[in-house]
Amino acid sequence: MIVGYARTSTLDQEAGLGAQVRDLEALGCERIFQEQVSSIGPRKQLDAATDFVRAGDTLVVTKLDRLARSVTHLGTIIAELEKKGVALRIVNLGVDTSSSTGKLILNVLGGVAQFEREMMLERQREGIAKAKGEGRYKGRKPTARAKSEEIKALAAQGLSMNAIAAKLCIGKGSVHRALAAEKPAA
Known part of the structure; x- marks a missing residue:
């Protein structure tokens, strides 16, 4: 069975969620779990999807960032799916973990994604420090x-x-x- 998972971060992103669902349906997903919740909050539908899948199934997401928060979180999800005999397919990357090459590519891409996020956060911290030094950064209003x-x-x-x-x-x-x-x- 092909099972889909779609997520957007906010309720304002209806179109993004709709596009993911449409793409997952076009890929032949027989069951789609969807939610609108921040990546840092509890994701009940992701948990439901990973509980639902069985050996031989494939969990499909349109993008990696819709699935995992970090490389560690991705590793946890992959390990849980592998233990159940479930493959993971990430559409925009063309990655399918049903093959060893797909698993390797996914781990490399996950590492690159986390590196980029850490670099972005570092640039953000540097920008805030510079703005504070110039007296332009006040933080949020109390x-x-x-x-x-x-x-x-x-x-x-x-x-x-x-x-x-x-x-x-x-x-x-x-x-x-x-x-x-x-x-x-x-």
């Missing part, structure tokens, strides 16, 4: 400080820190800090 008056008013009404945090969509620690700033040091 959200809780802007709500300190609301925090104090809600606390005066007798709401708990948990209730205030939930009502204002901020962390409990932020509520605590705003209230602690109110009290004079002893």
Whole structure:
């Protein structure tokens, strides 16, 4: 059986998910698991797909980045699939792990992809450091400080820190800090 997996990072990427599903259907996938979730969050449909496949099946994805977060994560997925006797096909790379050459190519490409990601993050850190040095990088605006008056008013009404945090969509620690700033040091 050919089983497909499609993923986009956000709900705003409907067209991307639709395109992946269309491509997987065109490749003859009999069952397609799809989700719209960040690569760092839990991916229940990926787990469902790897649980569903059986010996002799092929799991198909349109792109490597739709499947794995890192080379280590890719290795874990491949090991799980191999243990079950399932091949992995990545369409845009033309890689199919049903052959030893396909397995080799996939490992090399995974290593290159992780190297590129690490280089991108390094360039990003360098850019942030340069901007900070020039006084142009301020970081994100503090959200809780802007709500300190609301925090104090809600606390005066007798709401708990948990209730205030939930009502204002901020962390409990932020509520605590705003209230602690109110009290004079002893």
